[in-house]
Amino acid sequence: MIRITLAPVQGLAGAAKAAKRPDTYADALAAAASKEVLGAGVKPTRLFFPDGSELDKDSWELVGDKDTIYVSAGQPSVPVTTPAAGPQPMMVAPVPVSFQAAAAARDEPGAWKERVKKIRKNTDLLANTDIGLHVAGYCVGHLPFFVETMRSINNTAGNTAFVMFVFIPSTAIWSMGLIGGLLFNGSHLDGCLKEGSCGRTCGCCDTDYRSGEVKPNMCCAQVLTIVALVLHSIIAYVETWLVANFQSWVIAVLIVKNAMCITGEIVGVVGACMITQALKAPMPAVGVAQA
DSSP states (O other): OOEEEEEEOTTSOOOOEEEEOOSSHHHHHHHHHHTTTTOTTOOOOEEEOTTSOEEOTTTGGGOOTTOEEEEESSOOOOOOOOOOOOOOOOEEOOOOOOHHHHHHHHOOTTHHHHHHHHHHHHHHHHHHHHHHHHHHHIIIIIHHHHHHHHHHHOSHHHHHHHIIIIIHHHHHHHHHHHHHHHHTSHHHHHHHHSTTOOGGGGSSEEEOTTTOOEEEOOHHHHHHHHHHHHHHHHHHHHHHHHHHHSOOHHHHHHHHHHHHHHHHHHHHHHHHHHHHHHTSOOOOOOOOEEO
C-alpha cells in the first residue's frame, strides 16, 4: 500500500495525518477535509509539494510513496526547510608516525639496560644450559663416534675421508649451536652494558642506527642457533632410522648427543629472543582523537 502524509502548510493550524495515497487530486482534497488536517470545518482547496510548488490535477501522478503533501485553504505555501545541523564532533585522522620517530618517543636513552638487567639471571641460566648441553653432548656422542669410527676404518684414506666429510661438518654444526649460546651469555653482554663500551668490537654488540647507542645484537645468536637446530633435527631423524635397521651403540650415543644439542638450541633461541624483546619498549598507542 502506498502511503502519504497530509500536513498543513507552514503557519496554519492543524495536524499532519497519514493516509492511503488517493487516486486523484480531488480525492486528496476530500481526504484532507475528512481527516480535518486544517482543523474542524476548514475546507482544503490547494495542495503543495515540500518545495512550495503547487500541485494540480495533472501533476498528482508525481506523488509517490511516503511523500508529504501540504494542504491549505487558499493560502500560498513556502518551501519547507529543515533546521541546520549543529556542530558535529570532528574526527581527527591519526597522523602517520615514522618508525624512527616512534622509537625515539617511546624509549629513554639507556632504558633498555635496566630491562636487560632484570632478565639477566634468567637469560644467563638459559645460556649456560645451552652451552652445558652442547659440551656434554660432544663428550657423550661426538668423541666416542670419532674414536670408534677411526678404529674401525683403520686406513689412511678412509680415516681422512671420514674426518673431512663427516667429522668436521658435524662438528661445525655443533659449533653453531654452541656459539649461539656464547653470544647471549652474560659475559658477552657486559661489554654493551658498561658505559663507554667498545661498540662493534664487543663481539655481540652493534651501534643502533636510530639512537646511536651501543646495544646487544642478537641476530647472529638467533640465526646460528636456529640453523643448528634445524640441521641437528634432520640428522637425528636419519640416525633414528639407522638405529632401527642397524643395531649399533655408536648410532645410539649419537642420537643422545643430538637430543641434548636440540634441547640446548631450543633453550638458546628462547634466551636470545628474551633479550631481543627487552631491547624494545612497547610501541605507543596511536588512536583516533575527537574534538
